Amino acid sequence: MNALYWWLTLAVLLFCIGAFGVLVRRNVIVVVMCLELMLNAVNIALVAISNFRAGALGAGTLFSLFIITLAAAEVTVGLAIVIANYRNRRTVQTDQYDELKG
Amino acid sequence: MEGTQYMKIAVALIVLLPLAGFIITLLLGKRLFRARSHILPVALVTVTAVLSVYAFEWVVRHPDTAFVWNAFSWVAAGRFTVEWGFLVDPLTGIMLLVVGIIGMLVHYYSIGYMKDDPGYYRFFAYLNLFMFAMFVLILANNYLLLFLGWEGVGLCSYLLISFWFRKKSASQAGKKAFLVNRVGDFGFTLGMFLIFVTTGTLQFTGVFDKAEMIGSGTLLWICLLLFTGAVGKSAQFPLHVWLPDAMEGPTPVSALIHAATMVNAGVYMVARSYPLFVQAHTAMLIVMIIGTFTAIYSAYIAITQNDIKKVIAYSTISSLGFMFMALGAGAWAAGIFYLFAHGFFKGLLFLCSGSVIHAMGGEQDMRNMGGLRKKIPITFWTMLIGAIALIGVFPFAGFWAKDEILGSDFSGGYYVVWAVGIVTAFLTAVFAFRLIFMTFFGKSRASEEVQRHIHESAKVMTIPLVLLAIPAALLGILVGWPPDTGWIHTFLQPVFFDVEREKFVWVGVGGGLMVFSVAVALLGVYVAYVMYIRRTELPGRLAARLPVAYEASFNKMYMDQVYEVVPIRSTIAFAGWLWTFFDVKVIDGAVNGLARLWELLGERLRPLQTGRVQNYAFSIFAGMLVLVVVLAWVWGS
Numbered sequence: 001m002n003a004l005y006w007w008l009t010l011a012v013l014l015f016c017i018g019a020f021g022v023l024v025r026r027n028v029i030v031v032v033m034c035l036e037l038m039l040n041a042v043n044i045a046l047v048a049i050s051n052f053r054a055g056a057l058g059a060g061t062l063f064s065l066f067i068i069t070l071a072a073a074e075v076t077v078g079l080a081i082v083i084a085n086y087r088n089r090r091t092v093q094t095d096q097y098d099e100l101k102g
Numbered sequence: 103m104e105g106t107q108y109m110k111i112a113v114a115l116i117v118l119l120p121l122a123g124f125i126i127t128l129l130l131g132k133r134l135f136r137a138r139s140h141i142l143p144v145a146l147v148t149v150t151a152v153l154s155v156y157a158f159e160w161v162v163r164h165p166d167t168a169f170v171w172n173a174f175s176w177v178a179a180g181r182f183t184v185e186w187g188f189l190v191d192p193l194t195g196i197m198l199l200v201v202g203i204i205g206m207l208v209h210y211y212s213i214g215y216m217k218d219d220p221g222y223y224r225f226f227a228y229l230n231l232f233m234f235a236m237f238v239l240i241l242a243n244n245y246l247l248l249f250l251g252w253e254g255v256g257l258c259s260y261l262l263i264s265f266w267f268r269k270k271s272a273s274q275a276g277k278k279a280f281l282v283n284r285v286g287d288f289g290f291t292l293g294m295f296l297i298f299v300t301t302g303t304l305q306f307t308g309v310f311d312k313a314e315m316i317g318s319g320t321l322l323w324i325c326l327l328l329f330t331g332a333v334g335k336s337a338q339f340p341l342h343v344w345l346p347d348a349m350e351g352p353t354p355v356s357a358l359i360h361a362a363t364m365v366n367a368g369v370y371m372v373a374r375s376y377p378l379f380v381q382a383h384t385a386m387l388i389v390m391i392i393g394t395f396t397a398i399y400s401a402y403i404a405i406t407q408n409d410i411k412k413v414i415a416y417s418t419i420s421s422l423g424f425m426f427m428a429l430g431a432g433a434w435a436a437g438i439f440y441l442f443a444h445g446f447f448k449g450l451l452f453l454c455s456g457s458v459i460h461a462m463g464g465e466q467d468m469r470n471m472g473g474l475r476k477k478i479p480i481t482f483w484t485m486l487i488g489a490i491a492l493i494g495v496f497p498f499a500g501f502w503a504k505d506e507i508l509g510s511d512f513s514g515g516y517y518v519v520w521a522v523g524i525v526t527a528f529l530t531a532v533f534a535f536r537l538i539f540m541t542f543f544g545k546s547r548a549s550e551e552v553q554r555h556i557h558e559s560a561k562v563m564t565i566p567l568v569l570l571a572i573p574a575a576l577l578g579i580l581v582g583w584p585p586d587t588g589w590i591h592t593f594l595q596p597v598f599f600d601v602e603r604e605k606f607v608w609v610g611v612g613g614g615l616m617v618f619s620v621a622v623a624l625l626g627v628y629v630a631y632v633m634y635i636r637r638t639e640l641p642g643r644l645a646a647r648l649p650v651a652y653e654a655s656f657n658k659m660y661m662d663q664v665y666e667v668v669p670i671r672s673t674i675a676f677a678g679w680l681w682t683f684f685d686v687k688v689i690d691g692a693v694n695g696l697a698r699l700w701e702l703l704g705e706r707l708r709p710l711q712t713g714r715v716q717n718y719a720f721s722i723f724a725g726m727l728v729l730v731v732v733l734a735w736v737w738g739s
Contacts, residue, residue, distance in 0.1 A: 019723060022716070022719060023716055023719060023720050023723065024716075031716075094714065094715060094716055095714060095716075097713070097714065097715065098712065098713035098714050099713060100711065100713035101711060101712055101713030101714075102707075102708040102709070102710070102711025102712075102713070
């Protein structure tokens with residue numbers, strides 16, 4: 001097994017932890033953090049492949065730069081929404097956000 | 103050709119002037135003309151009457167050439183082309199004379215009769231529209247344009263029957279006339295379709311040129327379908343029920359539309375289709391049978407009616423039956439001759455009855471009249487002339503025409519038809535003079551109040567009566583002399599080209615029949631005299647002795663009841679079934695059921711929408727996982 005697989009295994013583990021957190025945690029801030037974890041897992045995978053595969057031509061590195069920018073913007077907006085929501089209903093628990101229940 | 107330029111102008115004006123009168127009067131009458139609404143329509147109709155006489159005179163001067171003018175194209179759709187085409191031949195000429203002159207006189211009469219009516223302007227507008235439609239009908243040179251006029255006069259008939267629309271019975275009668283006529287028109291329309299399918303044209307000349315090439319079965323159907331239209335329009339059994347009810351309209355309307363012109367349209371159309379009918383003997387036989395039956399049937403009803411207008415209405419149906427009897431028996435010219443004479447004397451009778459009703463302050467029941475002879479002498483004398491012309495006593499108009507019809511029934515070998523015709527003539531004499539005697543003779547049975555107000559109608563009403571009485575008396579001898587070969591026969595020869603004419607035999611069958619039919623008519627008058635003047639208790643005793651016969655006649659042979667039970671009830675029952683079963687169960691059921699289905703489904707799917715964002719995220723991940731697994735499995739293998 002070469003080093004790429006170790007990097008990819010790390011990325012998968014991080015992604016799964018992030019996904020698990022998004023699905024099960026009730027605190028919105030933790031959910032947003034887990035989302036960041038998933039994004040960074042993808043970044044690791046992209047950079048690793050870009051480094052180890054000659055044919056990738058550094059495209060993965062470029063993509064990860066985009067994702068970092070996007071993540072920064074997303075966190076800004078996401079946290080702003082969380083705060084605005086908290087002001088309205090005094091809670092950050094996702095299971096209490098159920099106005100759209102059918 | 104000499105004069106066609108003038109003829110074109112005349113024909114165009116005959117059609118356009120009444121139309122203009124209708125539009126202008128309808129638009130401006132209510133606010134601007136009011137009590138002067140009659141001036142424009144009457145003036146225009148007078149001009150058209152003069153032009154009609156001119157057109158008639160043109161035909162007389164050009165006996166061998168018919169005036170044909172395709173003014174402009176109306177419908178052009180592939181092979182189907184119809185033109186606004188006009189045809190003036192002897193048959194049209196006679197119709198023009200009837201419609202133009204009687205139409206004009208009725209317009210003048212209406213000035214007096216409809217005075218102070220709140221719908222004065224409306225009445226004259228409709229009358230002008232009627233004149234327009236009627237002229238289109240008789241001037242058309244193709245079936246479709248004829249049909250346009252045909253429907254137009256039907257519309258006017260409806261509008262004018264229900265003219266006093268606040269009266270429930272009047273609006274009902276208008277509806278009845280319209281609906282019954284629809285049945286006939288349906289047949290007419292089918293007939294036109296069949297004509298177009300078989301000959302590829304609707305132009306009279308085109309159709310008639312191909313008449314001999316049409317298969318006999320198809321031709322029979324064409325004739326029968328056309329005749330169905332005529333049965334509706336000319337109130338023949340079994341579609342006659344609308345005409346007696348049509349008497350709800352103002353009396354001038356009854357005179358013009360329901361006696362002198364529109365109801366003749368059916369007869370005219372059959373006569374116009376002469377080249378088709380002569381090829382179809384079965385159709386002619388049916389025409390004759392229906393006509394004969396209608397003639398005696400409605401004459402029988404007329405003898406017990408008490409409403410003065412109803413009597414004349416049934417008499418009209420009977421006369422129209424006579425015309426169809428003549429056409430069916432092959433006495434084409436005699437039938438048109440009868441139409442010609444009938445237009446004048448029946449129009450006269452109706453206008454006289456209107457004058458009587460006017461004098462009696464709206465009373466129409468003859469049981470409340472009597473003794474009017476001295477009080478309204480002009481009406482009495484003109485009505486007497488009309489009645490004598492109707493029953494066909496020498497030398498009045500009805501005599502010549504009726505006698506030719508009966509004579510040709512006899513010489514054609516239709517002895518039963520002839521016998522029925524003689525009985526009808528007898529009944530006609532009875533009811534016509536029953537009307538005269540009950541109205542004008544004996545003691546007045548009206549209330550004191552009404553009696554004090556009895557007065558002769560204004561000049562504007564009595565002068566048309568006198569002017570109509572002249573042709574009613576003299577027309578027969580002028581155009582019908584000598585019998586069977588008179589002027590009218592020569593005149594109509596180009597139209598009914600195949601009819602053989604025999605010289606009338608004075609001493610022998612012809613003369614004998616003539617004397618016999620006059621004797622029968624005079625016997626009828628005598629019977630009426632005995633029953634309604636000498637021994638007035640006799641009718642009541644007779645009715646008591648023959649209750650079934652009396653009741654059947656009095657109740658119009660229960661035809662209205664038959665219609666009530668058979669088509670009306672069954673239609674209502676069917677409509678009810680459609681409503682309670684088809685509409686409520688099937689259509690509403692389907693729509694509501696579909697809605698219910700979605701509702702149930704929605705109820706089931708509702709729990710899926712928890713509103714919690716993580717549940718949705720879980721479905722996304724799960725879906726993603728499934729996709730990944732599937733794709734890995736596909737690509738891996």
